[in-house]
Amino acid sequence: MSIRIGILGYGNLGRGVECAVRQNDDMELKYVFTRRDPSTVSILTSGATVCSSNDISDHKDDIDVLIICGGSATDLPEMTPKYAADFNVIDSFDTHAKIPEHFERVDSAAKKSGHIAMISVGWDPGMFSLNRAYANAILPNGRDYTFWGKGVSQGHSDAIRRIDGVQDARQYTIPVEAAVEAVRSGKNPELSTREKHTRECFVVAKEGADKAKIEHEIVTMPNYFADYDTTVHFISQEELDRDHKGIPHGGMVIRSGVTGWNDETKHVIEYKLSLESNPEFTSSILIAYARAAYRMNTEGISGCKTVFDVAPAYLLKMSGEEMRAHLL
């Protein structure tokens, strides 16, 4: 029998989850829940039903895992504890500083209902966190570095779009190659914010807008750009649509550490992602953890879990025997 999946929220992430379900033949998409009028939402999967999110509780016996595809700022803090009352749920909550608080709220809801709620599943937090954990376990005497990009930062693109005179914008975060190489060499450098990443902005100005003023507002914007070397390119809307419509991302987690009786031996562990679509890759991770959540819950496990709590064997469709024969 297939694992029955529900998706709550049908934006980039929800559509990515729909595609990911299709690649896994032990799963089946049953429902897409939306806050919009269901008749206006058209999905790709024949056999799945679009429902209003108001009616979600009516379907609590029809799906095994609900993937909550909402935003971290306001959606998930409310949705994840709420829906953990009726479903095994997965979210990709990514406000790092607020994870402990989110965990507590979700954990008490999920324990009460006997479901599993996996939070902060994705690549950062998620796969990057896992790699930090494994590398820290192996090399307790060492140092972590995380680089992001080259990739599109949605938050920074939005910040540019809010500037007066800007019609559209796309911002790329780019790791500084010299910094990456210094880390890979095991030199354990101290790196300032400016030394780790640069920011490149492609901006469409409204007709008659003051480009010099826009550029100045961007490069001096506190938190977002002031601490970085930022390059601004003005281009046409056609160029932006043609050359910058993808949502690529990626990055690296590198830990460099020492072993030996006198810490005399160096090692470097690197995990690197190059992604053509940030939401589609995140969705694929969500789906693997949905499988784990379902299996762990059928074993009687409940409460809030993160990627740290999940043995890798739960993520794969293959049996332990097959894994030992083919992947070990």
Next chain:
Amino acid sequence: MSIRIGILGYGNLGRGVECAVRQNDDMELKYVFTRRDPSTVSILTSGATVCSSNDISDHKDDIDVLIICGGSATDLPEMTPKYAADFNVIDSFDTHAKIPEHFERVDSAAKKSGHIAMISVGWDPGMFSLNRAYANAILPNGRDYTFWGKGVSQGHSDAIRRIDGVQDARQYTIPVEAAVEAVRSGKNPELSTREKHTRECFVVAKEGADKAKIEHEIVTMPNYFADYDTTVHFISQEELDRDHKGIPHGGMVIRSGVTGWNDETKHVIEYKLSLESNPEFTSSILIAYARAAYRMNTEGISGCKTVFDVAPAYLLKMSGEEMRAHLL
């Protein structure tokens, strides 16, 4: 209270484990068991005792986890099931083809005694296996590539040393950069053995030996060298001792795969290790899994386990709360 560690076998790996225990303040090395005369074995840790491996059962209540540092060919198939009767044990069994058989024998011994026996812990099998598993779970539609090196292959070095007229030798396995780049680009190339790795040999010939004949014997040796582009350098014993005494190794696991409704989006996941000492890095992994074995066994779990069965949280000294706050 510290986790009490015993080491069986005091070669490069055993010494590495001793160093790794020192870096983890929740662990304590209690005993080193050796097949040699204990009075001839001198260890680094004050407070630990060297004992004959014949007396190992006398100490079954004195240690929490026994790290078995033996060879995969003949030692581990016998030792791991045997000692799983009295101890939680960890080994680094690395004969990939024989893992299923080893698992079965160890599993029945460990289940009978109520202990945990973790097998095939290291970096390949081990961390590379984990990365294959995670990447396969995320990108079911894709392809795995494993490259080894640049690093010393002990087996190939030994094979050269067995050739008539060879006094000493060191062999390096080197990934072919063009092949690695093709894989990283997401091209999913078909790669022959020769296209993936080259082999470089540093050989000390005995006085008066026929170097041309030695070189011919190396490059045509079936299984070991015939399928590779192999370079042979004759050097002096002094040069070998000066420039090639380390045991560096490493490599990469790369999975390239596609997502999207029509498999239109490419992603590449890469895990890379650069290690100055193969045995010291392997030892550090063994110690992290010793912590996991101890904790899982105190929770009542027993039987044979691999890295696939261990939730990452068991590997780290820090609490779940600390992990979520600092690593997630």
